[in-house]
């Protein structure tokens with residue numbers, strides 16, 4: 072039996088009259104097209120596109136919140152669309168009918184995995200940059216250090232090298248218990264009585280209840296607003312070319328038309344973090360090669376804590 076092929080569409084247009092006119096135009100010019108939803112702002116356009124998976128999207132360029140192009144970029148990051156610009160509209164075709172499910176593989180960062188074998192400290196550039204960033208924190212003996220997404224704790228080895236015998240009070244948080252076991256083995260309690268490691272989701276509220284830290288590290292963890300707002304003398308944020316989007320991790324900007332990830336998302340995140348931290352009274356340094364380190368030193372922190 073020959074199935075009647077219905078093409079589904081989503082319209083995003085903040086002017087109700089224009090949305091109605093476009094719908095009418097489409098109904099006469101393209102009878103097989105079924106408009107499954109009409110929304111009036113960019114964020115709803117992204118949400119509905121992902122929820123309804125229509126065949127064709129008609130996005131106005133100027134809309135409240137996200138513009139049509141930004142909404143398209145959001146969807147492109149999810150690797151689902153190919154854009155065609157038609158005058159004032161952007162038409163986007165789904166290349167895939169289904170968005171790939173996010174990688175929620177349990178134990179992705181667990182001990183013994185491919186990831187756990189990667190030792191970033193073997194890269195002399197990273198080692199140099201992290202050493203420099205930690206030195207910028209000018210930590211006093213007994214200073215408090217928080218490491219978010221500490222994993223197996225390798226970065227804390229550099230901390231010890233930069234501040235030998237400083238008796239630092241270190242708290243490492245991570246979701247992955249087996250990685251934390253590696254961290255505890257690396258920093259055994261009898262030699263490092265002031266090192267603590269705890270299972271905790273750093274994206275959940277509660278970070279501020281841990282008190283003030285002289286330095287906060289978040290390397291290859293990616294940043295949430297709560298991380299940037301953590302009360303700290305120095306923040307060291309390591310940005311790989313990846314980011315969270317709607318709570319999910321997406322690596323690189325692997326849009327369909329790029330054979331290799333490009334750095335646009337990384338540059339955007341770094342620029343935003345730098346600006347926000349400068350606005351909060353930090354002096355910000357941006358260094359790095361494969362992982363960009365944003366080191367933010369709060370001006371006057373020592374005096375405030377004296």
Ligand SMILES: C[S@@+](CC[C@H](N)C(=O)[O-])C[C@H]1O[C@@H](n2cnc3c(N)ncnc32)[C@H](O)[C@@H]1O
Nearest residue numbers: 180220221222245246247271272273274290291
């Ligand atoms: C890419 S690894 C980075 C580990 C280490 N900081 C480094 O630079 O090598 C990311 C780590 O963050 C942890 N992680 C991811 N999301 C987290 C969350 N919401 N809360 C706490 N830890 C998280 C993972 O379990 C993993 O150990």
